[in-house]
Each structure stands twice: as structure tokens, then as C-alpha cells.
Amino acid sequence: DTISSISQLPCVVGVCRYPLGMSGGQIQDEDISASSQWSESTAARYGRLDFEEGDGAWCPERTVEPDSLKEFLQIDLRSLHFITLVGTQGRHAGGIGNEFAQMYKIKYSRDGSRWISWRNRQGEQVIEGNRNAYDIMLKDLEPPIIARFVRFMPVSDHSMNVCMRVELYGCEWLDGLVSYNAPAGEQMSLEGQPVHFNDSVYDGAVIYRWVCIGLGQLTDGMCGLDDFTHSHVYNVWPGYDYVGWTNESFPNGYVEIMFEFDRTRNFTTMKVHCNNMFTRHIKAFRQVVCYFRSEADWEATPLSFSPVVDDVNPSARFITVSLANHMASAMKCHFYFADTWMMFSEITFQLILSSNRMVSSPIPSPGDDPTHKIDDSNTRILIGCLVAIIFILVAIIVIILWRQVWQKMLEKASRRMLDDELTASLSLQSETFAYSHNNPSSSSAPSEQESSSTYERIFPLGPDYQEPSRLIRKLPEFSHSSEEAVTASKAPTATFAQDGVPHYAEADIVNLQGVTGGNTYAVPALTMDLLSGKDVAVEEFPRKLLTFKEKLGEGQFGEVHLCEAEGMQEFMDEDFSFDISDNQPVLVAVKMLRADANKNARNDFLKEIKIMSRLKDPNIIRLLAVCICSDPLCMITEYMENGDLNQFLSRHEPEGQLALISNAPTVSYSNLCYMATQIASGMRYLSSLNFVHRDLATRNCLVGKNYTIKIADFGMSRNLYSGDYYRIQGRAVLPIRWMSWESILLGKFTTASDVWAFGVTLWETLTFCNEQPYSQLTDEQVIENTGEFFRDQKRQVYLPQPVLCPDSVYKIMLNCWRRNTKERPSFQEIHRALLESQT
Structure with missing residues (x-):
């Protein structure tokens, strides 16, 4: 049964920034491990960002020494994820702790066996960490990583105790792509200056001008610009966003790229982001021929696709290649040149997730009627399911009614507490104001005890939040009478304080920007x-x-x-x-x-x-x-x-x-x-x-x-x-x-x-x-x-x-x-x- 058609969004860096579950609890304790720990109360499971459980954080048993990467906090995300951001925090523990990692490195793995050291776009591994024990430090991973396992490894330039709490941000890597193998990118001479189209963030191996068993620029979520000499990224060389090849290096007229996936999947389309700056003899591919491997052998009949060659619009664009629902764990595609150069910046796949339902039944004994047994069993199961559903619905209705009654009681109590609280003096240096719920015209002498009450009594999350006129008239800073304030909150007219600045109640405002969720003006x-x-x-x-x-x-x-x-x-x-x-x-x-x-x-x-x-x-x-x-x-x-x-x-x-x-x-x-x-x-x-x-x-x-x-x-x-x-x-x-x-x-x-x-x-x-x-x-x-x-x-x-x-x-x-x-x-x-x- 087909469940859904899904794809990894092309160029996802800007939107793929959701917390993956360290602070929210979606990542289970058993999926968090470490090299060592101070004690049971500083175990790996306490290394969750913004949590104070246990002794306040994960702390390795030994001090961190310079140039030592023996200690690590490891997270298993259970599936491949596209990770764009990380957050770290030290051990505060309510003011008792003061341990944090000033620097750290990250290693990651897609299969749990081959570990890769993360490097930024300038080739540096060390990430700036925390400056104190309580602030959260967020750092963009540029480039992002695609991994199931991630290790945080504290680093120090001197011997010191460290503790860490961490969070990962990103989204699930739906493509399931674990590596691509391709010819290494080449170099163009443009107006006497070299332009490099190498895959600079590839995390695999480079062997005889081929890149193997890794992922890089083609999956980093960054689409190249129309002009390949410019980039979204700061302080990089011309051509950085693209991997490019010239037809002079490929006598067969095509570039072969092989894609390996984590398991056999059902593919509908492939999207290839290509440069098309034909004035520089760069065009999108003329034809692509794809071969599929579902088990051990490659299918004999390939799939061929020819896009329309565009000699008018020089803009970079995604070309969508139909893959006709082929089942495959690997693909090998030949991209044919349409001009001297061919350049790609991103390749992504759309696929269909399927669920195969397997039904089992007991083996019938001699003399039994198998049809009767199956029908009777199915009937009992159906009745049991219906009864369970009815019980669940009744329980939900009871819970909803109970919550509504309880919420009304809380709101009434909150309003009573608010009115009682506002009988106390809300004093400024130059004036004193008192309000009595029973007699608004009367005033009473405030006491120190009354004015130091807790904030929860001042701010109930009740209906008064969106209906401020009742509260506005109680505040000392308003010079007009309470009756005038009430009138202002109901009519679309502005009221003026002594300084002549208009003050508008909530009812006076026309809210604009419901489209994207906020109120612009x-x-x-x-x-x-x-x-x-x-x-x-x-x-x-x-x-x-x-x-x-x-x-x-x-x-x-x-x-x-x-x-x-x-x-x-x-x-x-x-x-x-x-x-x-x-x-x-x-x-x-x-x-x-x-x-x-x-x-x-x-x-x-x-x-x-x-x-x-x-x-x-x-x-x-x-x-x-x-x-x-x-x-x-x-x-x-x-x-x-x-x-x-x-x-x-x-x-x-x-x-x-x-x-x-x-x-x-x-x-x-x-x-x-x-x-x-x-x-x-x-x-x-x-x-x-x-x-x-x-x-x-x-x-x-x-x-x-x-x-x-x-x-x-x-x-x-x-x-x-x-x-x-x-x-x-x-x-x-x-x-x-x-x-x-x-x-x-x-x-x-x-x-x-x-x-x-x-x-x-x-x-x-x-x-x-x-x-x-x-x-x-x-x-x-x-x-x-x-x-x-x-x-x-x-x-x-x-x-x-x-x-x-x-x-x-x-x-x-x-x-x-x-x-x-x-x-x-x-x-x-x-x-x-x-x-x-x-x-």
C-alpha cells in the first residue's frame, strides 16, 4: 500500500533547522552514550541542552588535555538526518557548577563504522564553544552534515575539567543517499584567472581523480547562483558552489555519477540543479541515461531522459528527471554534455515510501474448517478493536470536559487573585495608587507584605490578557479616568496622555500580516x-x-x-x-x-x-x-x-x-x-x-x-x-x-x-x-x-x-x-x- 510520496527539499539549509530531540526528549536515554563519566549523576543521558537533571550535564571522567580527543558524547539519531546547526551549554546546576567546553570538534558517521571529522568551508575543525556555564551557544554547521551518529569531542589548549549539554538541529534525510562517486571537479581558466569546480566539502576519499564513498557539494543544501563566479558563502573562491567538468576530459561525451542508498527504495524523480550560463559555454546536460541496481545485479535496460536545451535563459535551474518508479538501492547515471562545460550544484531524489502488510494465521488442525477459523478469529479481533476504540473515545471526552471545567475554575481563581492583588499599592517614586475590587473609589494604605507578592498572582493566563481595558484603568501612569479608558478600549479613537502621545488599546488596532503568522504593523x-x-x-x-x-x-x-x-x-x-x-x-x-x-x-x-x-x-x-x-x-x-x-x-x-x-x-x-x-x-x-x-x-x-x-x-x-x-x-x-x-x-x-x-x-x-x-x-x-x-x-x-x-x-x-x-x-x-x- 502506498503511503506517501516524499522528497528532500532542494536547497534546504534555510528551513531544515528543527531541534532533533535532546532537549525535547524525542531522543531516548539509550541513544545517548559517552566515552566516560564523572559519576552516575553526570552520565551521558544528562547531556541534554537546557536540562538540569542529574548533576547538571555530561562530564567525562578525566580532565581534557591539549591535543587529546579521547572523550566524546555520542548521539544515535536512529536514521540519517540532515544536520545544519548545533547548540552547546556547560554545567550550571543552579550556580553550583562552572564547567564548560571552550572549544570542541565533531565527528559523525552514517553507518557507525566509518567516522568523519567535520571541517568548515575553510578546512578548520575546531568550533568555538561556551564562554560560561549557563549560556547556550548555537553554531551553524557550514557545510551541514548527513549522519546517523554524531560525536561531540571537547577540546582545550590546557588541562581542564569540562561538562557539556548539547542539541542537534536539522531534519530527517529523506533521500536515503549515503554516498555518490563521481569524477573530481576540474578547473577553468577565466580571463587568465583559475576558477575551481572541485567538490571542496566532500567527506569521502579522492582516488585517481575520482571522489568515492562520501557526500559533498551536491548534497550540502546550497544551490549555486546564476553567475557561477559568485557564491552564497563568504570568503570562498569563484566557482565554489558548483562541481564542474569539461568535455575535453571525457572522450565518451558523458560524466558518470553513481549514487548509493541506505536500502532499496522506490524512486519517482531526480532533481539536478544545473548552471546554464551559455555565454561561457556552460549548459545543462543534453541527455541522462540511468541504470538501476535493486539487488546484486544492474538492470539491463536503462532509463533515458532528454531535457529541452535552453539557449535563451542563462539562469541556473532544477531539471526534473522522471525515474518511473524504479526500485533500486543504487543508481548509475551518465550525464551527456550539451556544451564545453557542465556544472551541478545540487542533486536530490523524490521517492515513495511503501508499507508491506503481512497477515499470519494459525495452521489448521485436521478436520477443522480453515475458512470458519479465520472468519471467527477476524470477528473476535474486529469486536475487540471496536470496544477498545469506544473506551478510548469515552476517556478522551471525559478528559476534555474535565479540563474545560478545571480551566474555568483556574481562570475564576486567577481573576479573584488579580483583583485582590491590585488592592495593594503599585507605587512609583512620586505617586501612590490604590484600587479596591469591592470599592473602586476607595483607597487603602499599602503594606510591605502586600507589595512583595509573587509574580504568578500578578499575571494569570486568563482572558484579561487580550482585554486590557479593565487592567489599564488600574495603572497609576494613566491620567485620564477609568471611565475614559473603558470608552477608549471600545471605540476606534485614540486617547492622549499628558505628553500628547496617542495610546491605543488592543481594540483600536487593525492587525495586518495574518499571512505569515505575525503582526507586521x-x-x-x-x-x-x-x-x-x-x-x-x-x-x-x-x-x-x-x-x-x-x-x-x-x-x-x-x-x-x-x-x-x-x-x-x-x-x-x-x-x-x-x-x-x-x-x-x-x-x-x-x-x-x-x-x-x-x-x-x-x-x-x-x-x-x-x-x-x-x-x-x-x-x-x-x-x-x-x-x-x-x-x-x-x-x-x-x-x-x-x-x-x-x-x-x-x-x-x-x-x-x-x-x-x-x-x-x-x-x-x-x-x-x-x-x-x-x-x-x-x-x-x-x-x-x-x-x-x-x-x-x-x-x-x-x-x-x-x-x-x-x-x-x-x-x-x-x-x-x-x-x-x-x-x-x-x-x-x-x-x-x-x-x-x-x-x-x-x-x-x-x-x-x-x-x-x-x-x-x-x-x-x-x-x-x-x-x-x-x-x-x-x-x-x-x-x-x-x-x-x-x-x-x-x-x-x-x-x-x-x-x-x-x-x-x-x-x-x-x-x-x-x-x-x-x-x-x-x-x-x-x-x-x-x-x-x-x-
Whole structure:
């Protein structure tokens, strides 16, 4: 019975970043082993990231010596996985432990017998580890690895005790490909300079100009660019993304590549990513002939496929080869030249998983009626299954009803506790406020005991979270009466505090970006009403001119894709220009509404187009065009060539001696300030329109040439940043580490809450995004810390001053995190202060 057709996504590095189960528990204790251990309480099973069981981590029995790789923590994933990221942590144990690995190496195996040492794209094996015992250090594996077994091996330049907790991130390797054998890549002379097309990350052997028993560039998840002399990867040579061959070296006219799989599989298609820059005498293959081996022998009849030769479009592309459901454990394909050169960057397979059901029955005794026996047995089994299903359904119904009753009781209790708690004084330095649930007009003297109650009583996860008007009227910072606050929360009008800044309750906000799961810009209803009568000021763009590059993210109702757009210059306003020639494609982000989206999602999508079409600022991502004449609805926005600021800074180091030693790319402090100033400028523009972003962070700032910054909104939809968002049961996914206390506790979003998020974004920038904000705190502790801001008893925890950050800039951050929203600076003031700090 056919279950499903599955394939490994082509170019999967950006989306294949899921935790594989060390911290989540999917990896069982018996699949975690080690070379040795201090004691039973520091055994391998305690080496799970972010867990404090046992004595706090895995710790090897002996100290780690320089140049010694005797100690390791090993993980068995039970099947092949595509691993793109690793995380490590030391032993904290509630402050008792202080052991961690400053450096480590990784070895991996696909079969448990042949072990391979991981090397980065520059050939280095040592990975930078932890700097303290509690922070989590995430490191991208570039190149990624395909393995079942992974070993973490602590390294040190001096004798020291180490402990480790680890996590692996990636996804299952569905292709089942364990190796490919091919001729070694060759070298081209281009304008007198050598261009190398060797398989530089191949993890097998190189024998007589052949690569054998390994995997490499053709399975590293990175698709080559149209121009083979450029690469997605920094600090590499021209031609790096491709493995290429010239027909002068192959008198038979073809290149043979042999693929070995972990078991016999049913193949439907093969996708080959080819370069087609025919102006350089490079074309995709003219024909491919594939032979299949299911058992010991090769099939006599091969399969042949000839794609259409393209002499018009020089873009690199995937060519899909039909494999006609052949069963095979190995394939041998001859790729015939269509021109002087042939270059591949990625090969992936689509296959069908099948399940063979075997039914057994007892052997009948002489004289028995076998048919009667089988029927009677089947009847008893059927009745037993039905009874079991009925019992399970009844149990589920009882559990659901019990949970609903219990949840209602908890919510009522939480509301009572909240009301009781708010009878205490919530004091600021200059004023005292008291509220009584029984008599709102009366006040009572607060006691020290009342004001030091636990945070859980202040913040129940009850319905008040999304209905903040009842809580807003209780806070001391609002000068208007409680009756005015209630009115503001029900009507689409803004209320003004003494400083004249409008504050909008949740009900006043029009939420846009339901497509990818977040709220890009929260627009005051009044502003939305003023724009509702205006036509969309962008043109319809032909879909056929969009070329898909990769999926950036997805949400409940849509997806965001990175695409190249041809002829985009013809659709743009006169006040907008691209920094490329007219005949070159433009890199764009395409936000696409799914065809099955409901009516509300479609309306929100059209509203978002209307709003985005009005945003015209050098530091805000621009809406370029739309595709709304037919489904799926699309909006096309700018995209910056260097990706988001978080990933950009993670790949760089501050200028200094360490960067010189590691030969890493650097960013100067002045350029960091320049980028932060641009973010402040973009937010100054949004705030002038009373637009509230609600998700300002480095992941939502894109980087262009010369450190140009533009604010975007893709972060929430990307799996890469799923760890930056906290899911409250039954409610939205929230970036709590960037959110102000009033946004978390009261659901109140204003420009002042965006100012708070800017302070965190500035902190990220000056720390090169080496760690999450409040990385030493769990999500629950971060929420508890917002309760300390709420109580304002000087027990709240602030983000520390970064090493590169002067006192004047750190003062800007602290002002952004002031408890009272009216005391926070405006974006205009922040922008001016950052400009002054650079002089």
C-alpha cells in the first residue's frame, strides 16, 4: 500500500533547522552514550541542552588535555538526518557548577563504522564553544552534515575539567543517499584567472581523480547562483558552489555519477540543479541515461531522459528527471554534455515510501474448517478493536470536559487573585495608587507584605490578557479616568496622555500580516479609515517574470519566498531606483496568500497591501508590486542581498586581535552605530504615522550594500527564529524577550513599546547577536521579570552593557527600558542621540 510520496527539499539549509530531540526528549536515554563519566549523576543521558537533571550535564571522567580527543558524547539519531546547526551549554546546576567546553570538534558517521571529522568551508575543525556555564551557544554547521551518529569531542589548549549539554538541529534525510562517486571537479581558466569546480566539502576519499564513498557539494543544501563566479558563502573562491567538468576530459561525451542508498527504495524523480550560463559555454546536460541496481545485479535496460536545451535563459535551474518508479538501492547515471562545460550544484531524489502488510494465521488442525477459523478469529479481533476504540473515545471526552471545567475554575481563581492583588499599592517614586475590587473609589494604605507578592498572582493566563481595558484603568501612569479608558478600549479613537502621545488599546488596532503568522504593523483604526478610500498605488506584476530561489518562511495562511524578478524597473515609481543595471533581475521577497485562506485572511492581505503601498522611507522595506488579478494573491517587496541583520552580524566579528587570528570578516563600531541609527530613522518614520511595528528585532532588519538597513517583517515566519517566540497556550506566539512589560502583561502596544524593543535590538547589534536577550533566563523567568517591572520595586533585571558599548549608548538603552512609558525617549530623540554619539 502506498503511503506517501516524499522528497528532500532542494536547497534546504534555510528551513531544515528543527531541534532533533535532546532537549525535547524525542531522543531516548539509550541513544545517548559517552566515552566516560564523572559519576552516575553526570552520565551521558544528562547531556541534554537546557536540562538540569542529574548533576547538571555530561562530564567525562578525566580532565581534557591539549591535543587529546579521547572523550566524546555520542548521539544515535536512529536514521540519517540532515544536520545544519548545533547548540552547546556547560554545567550550571543552579550556580553550583562552572564547567564548560571552550572549544570542541565533531565527528559523525552514517553507518557507525566509518567516522568523519567535520571541517568548515575553510578546512578548520575546531568550533568555538561556551564562554560560561549557563549560556547556550548555537553554531551553524557550514557545510551541514548527513549522519546517523554524531560525536561531540571537547577540546582545550590546557588541562581542564569540562561538562557539556548539547542539541542537534536539522531534519530527517529523506533521500536515503549515503554516498555518490563521481569524477573530481576540474578547473577553468577565466580571463587568465583559475576558477575551481572541485567538490571542496566532500567527506569521502579522492582516488585517481575520482571522489568515492562520501557526500559533498551536491548534497550540502546550497544551490549555486546564476553567475557561477559568485557564491552564497563568504570568503570562498569563484566557482565554489558548483562541481564542474569539461568535455575535453571525457572522450565518451558523458560524466558518470553513481549514487548509493541506505536500502532499496522506490524512486519517482531526480532533481539536478544545473548552471546554464551559455555565454561561457556552460549548459545543462543534453541527455541522462540511468541504470538501476535493486539487488546484486544492474538492470539491463536503462532509463533515458532528454531535457529541452535552453539557449535563451542563462539562469541556473532544477531539471526534473522522471525515474518511473524504479526500485533500486543504487543508481548509475551518465550525464551527456550539451556544451564545453557542465556544472551541478545540487542533486536530490523524490521517492515513495511503501508499507508491506503481512497477515499470519494459525495452521489448521485436521478436520477443522480453515475458512470458519479465520472468519471467527477476524470477528473476535474486529469486536475487540471496536470496544477498545469506544473506551478510548469515552476517556478522551471525559478528559476534555474535565479540563474545560478545571480551566474555568483556574481562570475564576486567577481573576479573584488579580483583583485582590491590585488592592495593594503599585507605587512609583512620586505617586501612590490604590484600587479596591469591592470599592473602586476607595483607597487603602499599602503594606510591605502586600507589595512583595509573587509574580504568578500578578499575571494569570486568563482572558484579561487580550482585554486590557479593565487592567489599564488600574495603572497609576494613566491620567485620564477609568471611565475614559473603558470608552477608549471600545471605540476606534485614540486617547492622549499628558505628553500628547496617542495610546491605543488592543481594540483600536487593525492587525495586518495574518499571512505569515505575525503582526507586521499595528495600524490605528483611525489611520486605517483615512486610507480605506484610496486606491492601491502599485502595479500588477506578471507572475511569469518571478523565479523562485528559496522559501524564507511560512505561517498559517501564507508563505514568504525569495525570488528574482525580471524587468522590475519598469514597474517602479520615478522616486525609486535599484542599485543594479536595467537588464539584471532584482532580488525580491514575495509574500503569498495560500489558495485555501479564508475570507478574513484575504481581506487582511488586501489591507496590508494598501498600508504597505503608503510606506516610503529609505529605511523601510518597500512594496514594489502585486499579483492580485488571480490566485494566489502576492505582494512583492524589496529584499537585501546580505540577508537579515541577525545572521549578518553572526557571521562577523568586532575589529581587533581575535578577528585577525581567526581571519573572520569584521564590522567596525562606527558601522554598528550607523546601522542602529538607520533603524532608529526607520522607526521614527513609522511612529510619525502612528504605526506600531510590534516585532522590531535584528531578525527583522535587512542588510544591503555599504551597511544599508531596511526594516522588514519576516522574522516570525522563519523556522530559524522559532526559538525567539514564546507560545502562550491558546494565544499568539510572542517575541517576549523583545517586548515591554506593558505589552506582555496588558496587551498594550504603542510607539513606546516599540522604543523598548529598539533598546533590545540595539543591544543585539552591539553584541553581534552572539546570544539571545536574557539568555540566562528561561521564557518563564523572562515573564516573571516583566512582573518586577510592573511592581517597580527595583528587583527587575536589565540586559548587561555590551563590551563594545560606551556609557552614553548604554544610557540610551536604559532609557528605552524605563518602567513609565512617558519617560521613554521618542524615536526622534533616539535618532538624534545616536547621531551625536558618533561625533
